Amino acid sequence: MKDKIKVLHLTTHNEVCGIARYQEQFIEAMKANKNVENVIFNFSPNKTKLMTSTQYDEVLVDFKNNILDADILHIQHELSFYQHKELESVINLTHSLNKPVVVTIHTDPSILYKKAQFEGYLPKHLMSYRRHLKDQRHFEDVHLNPLKNADLIIVHHSVTKDNLVKLGFNVQKIQIIRHPVPKSNPAFKSMKLSEELNIKNDDILLCTVGFISRTKGIDHAIKALRLLPNNYKLAVIGGVHPNSDDRGFLDEITDYTIANGLLDRVYITGYLEDDNELNAMIREANICIYPYNHDYYSYMASGALNDSFANYKSIITYSTPTLQEINTEKEVIRFCQSPNYYELAREIKNLDTDKYALLSREYANKYSYDKEAIKLVDIYKQLLKKR
Numbered sequence: 001m002k003d004k005i006k007v008l009h010l011t012t013h014n015e016v017c018g019i020a021r022y023q024e025q026f027i028e029a030m031k032a033n034k035n036v037e038n039v040i041f042n043f044s045p046n047k048t049k050l051m052t053s054t055q056y057d058e059v060l061v062d063f064k065n066n067i068l069d070a071d072i073l074h075i076q077h078e079l080s081f082y083q084h085k086e087l088e089s090v091i092n093l094t095h096s097l098n099k100p101v102v103v104t105i106h107t108d109p110s111i112l113y114k115k116a117q118f119e120g121y122l123p124k125h126l127m128s129y130r131r132h133l134k135d136q137r138h139f140e141d142v143h144l145n146p147l148k149n150a151d152l153i154i155v156h157h158s159v160t161k162d163n164l165v166k167l168g169f170n171v172q173k174i175q176i177i178r179h180p181v182p183k184s185n186p187a188f189k190s191m192k193l194s195e196e197l198n199i200k201n202d203d204i205l206l207c208t209v210g211f212i213s214r215t216k217g218i219d220h221a222i223k224a225l226r227l228l229p230n231n232y233k234l235a236v237i238g239g240v241h242p243n244s245d246d247r248g249f250l251d252e253i254t255d256y257t258i259a260n261g262l263l264d265r266v267y268i269t270g271y272l273e274d275d276n277e278l279n280a281m282i283r284e285a286n287i288c289i290y291p292y293n294h295d296y297y298s299y300m301a302s303g304a305l306n307d308s309f310a311n312y313k314s315i316i317t318y319s320t321p322t323l324q325e326i327n328t329e330k331e332v333i334r335f336c337q338s339p340n341y342y343e344l345a346r347e348i349k350n351l352d353t354d355k356y357a358l359l360s361r362e363y364a365n366k367y368s369y370d371k372e373a374i375k376l377v378d379i380y381k382q383l384l385k386k387r
Helices: 018-030 053-068 086-096 123-148 158-166 192-196 218-225 248-259 275-284 303-310 321-327 341-350 353-366 369-385
Strands: 005-010 036-040 072-077 101-105 152-155 174-176 204-209 232-237 266-268 287-290 314-317
Touching: 005 369, 018 036, 018 072, 018 303, 018 369, 053 086, 072 086, 072 369, 086 101, 086 123, 101 369, 152 158, 152 369, 158 174, 158 321, 192 204, 192 232, 192 275, 204 218, 204 275, 204 303, 218 232, 218 248, 218 341, 232 275, 248 266, 275 303, 287 303, 287 341, 303 314, 303 353, 314 341, 314 353
Parallel strands: 005 036, 005 072, 072 101, 101 152, 152 174, 204 232, 204 287, 232 266, 287 314
Antiparallel strands: none
């Protein structure tokens, strides 16, 4: 095996994307290891998915030149990233050069994969079956079949691993690693939330973190506020994703806030581009709350949750299979007894904030990007030994 490993990364980058931020932090953490060189492929999946076949063939020429000079291809997979032959082409090309492929899967494919169901011989049933069968085969061709050919699949929890096995993936090729916790720089300070919400000494500031969407349960966070004393206030740290197709949800929660007389107790920051600004605002809060949708977050991890760990904040969430796995070794986040805003308000009032803040600090130190990057480099080394 070579003394220095060169990894070509196929990922979103330099754009508004949680996975881009995730992998950029991993690459930054790996800089401490002089035996690894990381190169990001010039074309983001968010660009190539929109290309014509002819345009994409030109990208493949560039990709071949890049992978010829690398030892490993590492792909970041999100269901929205790939729309046609991208995965199949880069994985096959890499294998033709006898080089291994690693794929990190961020969202369980089972969330979208549906097998066509035959319901009868009536014309409408036959038409429906053919349409759904076409969709099924397209999904398999774009995602499942290429991914099964990867040499290693990295996931962040056993839920995705188990579901991949059910879909026919080789269990021996799947490895679980923890979703890393980013570094936060405490030198950056903020009084923004304190000023906007007129925070007094006896006030308790709650916050949600991340892009505003229906799956994040921000409406539950605001409704819980109605069941809490007036000294409890809420900061929604984040805004609507620039590419969101559901901008009306922000209007809905704003209308609810106004209609229920909560305008002086709720502040929505809007989109924050700078991580230092975001983290400084999180540090202003006493408790971070994540009343996530159970169905959606049964299939995926939460990067925003790790921002709370990074700033050593006590955390309350609704219980989902992926979040339950965080508490496997020790209870570091507090779960509501059931996923409703009444129970959320109860847990907020009863939480031992000092205890859970300390647990967040321990978790952040144990699963930092620096430490997980060491494990990732070892994964690369072990993969090359098998070639």
